[in-house]
């Protein structure tokens with residue numbers, strides 16, 4: 683089983699590789715990107731962890747670049763995120779059962795209309811239900827919708843608007859929908875896991891608990907996450923691996 687794990691920044695990538703508990707091998711990609719490849723001891727899943735940059739566009743571009751050069755069974759968007767109270771407390775984990783672009787659409791006189799309603803796009807990708815359930819059970823995460831936003835929510839009014847429009851939302855972050863678009867283009871399933879560093883609401887950067895969230899991310903990858911991946915996804919069968927970054 684070969685998975686691509688896409689984070690925004692290097693501290694998130696390193697939190698994931700720390701959890702995997704084995705040395706990472708660096709494999710350069712175009713544009714200064716690099717996969718950090720971790721082979722699990724005992725022949726477990728092979729994971730390539732990639733710090734892609736913040737935001738859905740950077741995530742989509744980097745994920746598509748990596749997916750085009752290897753043969754993967756899964757793409758995972760992973761990192762820290764904002765939690766919607768009361769579903770997701772600071773320090774907790776959220777696994778996406780839906781990955782939704784929350785601000786892709788048009789502002790109309792009647793309010794926001796998403797791109798799907800207006801007929802010019804897709805605004806949601808769904809991880810396989812069995813995979814999302816297994817990942818949540820294995821890591822003790824809350825399962826819910828993870829919103830992808832291009833602007834971090836910074837007011838109570840915006841948080842309330844998002845919660846009303848997306849009743850199942852447990853977290854928001856900035857990359858999941860980009861990774862999901864790249865995965866869909868390459869025909870691989872997607873998953874998303876977020877460790878909650880802050881609540882979605884009035885901006886208070888000093889209240890972000892980034893080290894605690896990074897520890898929770900490490901713990902997720904140290905415990906059940908990869909076992910749940912391996913147990914849920916069938917390995918890519920048959921065809922020879924031909925990509926330049928393939929094992």
Ligand SMILES: O=C(O)c1cccc(C(=O)CC[C@H]2O[C@@H](n3cnc4c(=O)[nH]cnc43)[C@H](O)[C@@H]2O)c1
Nearest residue numbers: 690693694736737762763764834835854855856857
């Ligand atoms: O400064 C650091 O040490 C540091 C370490 C790890 C990550 C960061 C980031 O700034 C990551 C940015 C990343 O975080 C996601 N995020 C976190 N909270 C929210 C939120 O409330 N709303 C939206 N996104 C959030 C997001 O995916 C960013 O790309 C810094």
